[in-house]
Amino acid sequence: MQKFVITGGAPLSGHVRIAGAKNAVLKMMAAAVLTDEPCSLRNVPKISDVAILREVMNDIGFDVRRSNGDGLELQAREATWPFVPLEAALKMRASFILLGPMLARFGRVILPNPGGDRIGRRPVDLHVMAMEAMGATIAYRNGYYFASAPPDGLKGAHIRFPTVTVMGTENAMLAATLARGTTVLDNAALEPEIDDLIAMLCAMGAEIERSGERRIEVQGVARLGGAEHRVIGDRLEAETFAIAAAITGGDVTLDGIDPVHLAAFLEVCDRMGVQYEADASASSLAIRGTAHTELRAVDVRTDPYPGFATDYQAPLSVLLTQAVGASTIHETIFEDRLDHTRELVKMGADIELLDERRARITGPTPLHGAEVGIADLRAGATLILAALTATGTSVISGIEHVDRGYEQIEAKLVALGAQINRIEA
């Protein structure tokens, strides 16, 4: 097991290159299943989630290889073993995104129920509902979904999601590209990663448009071809580095990110008094750290895009420990996504859990080093942020969860002046 040892206090400064978006690239890898032609992705982050999905796809019989630099080459000629093992699903819930493309292209797949994780129950009923609406038969036995399409393939359907779901929208959209007729998805998710996936699918020959508020229309086509696509920058990694700059009173420019995708986070920065300069044409965002006493407390509620992302709230909570007054965070997307607050309290934060979904954070409180750890990606990044601003040294365990979604986080932080080491423990 590895741990991070972090000595806090150094203001971060310099430039950092933001990697491609995890929550876009995983779905694009699944999109490559829709064609037997080669697909090429660029700006692919070197994170363990990509490596896990690559392994799963190789086991199914697809050719997925890293190419020079940040490239990934994929070709899905045939599925020799259309099965996703439980170990992979336990490591990465997003493997469920293979459901739609496998059904659409090969007519069958067996996938484990990815179940719950640290951030709540996380059911997949809406993915199943969408596939069944398109004519699929899905049986659930011994923890696995056995899914098959009718002999003449999936058919278009009108699907209304009762809850906005990112992967549910994507799974249905991927399946619909090769279905007969038109599929209409209502109450669809609006995340920029989905628009990036739509751009790749259209380059492959799919017919997809956003045709109304939260509506996506897909006209099924008989076949799709290969495509080359460059993945958008990761707004969630960008938010983490923006907070690293703000919390340490540093001055950091993030390159390779469209600040428009961060609008909800930047609106909170405005309310708190965090100084920044966004340059959409240069795809950059510069954060100028402010003395902590100047930060204002805010009330924040998470919502589907374009609202304030659930993934933003844990990192933001570190900044709120340094704002003057009482802030509240209201998590509306997942239950159990406030666990990191317990670890922050060990570091000196003044946080009260009002209920399962709401926390009150009172600041400013100086943080101090501690031994902390948590088994979740964004919560892990949160503890790194807290350690960067704490006095003394912190030891953080569970960092394999951070490696799932942050490319070389310690190398990037060291280049900005942080004191952080990865140790074997």
Ligand code: EPU
């Ligand atoms: N939901 C259902 N049934 C379903 C699917 C979802 O009830 O079949 C509920 C969920 O329980 C949740 C809500 O719908 O309450 C929204 O969940 P959603 O389906 O949007 O989440 P997801 O697609 O599984 C993606 C990201 C998450 C991110 C959420 C919300 C990927 C691989 N994951 O998850 O990212 O938090 O959207 O924006 O795209 C992360 O990167 O650390 C991460 C957890």
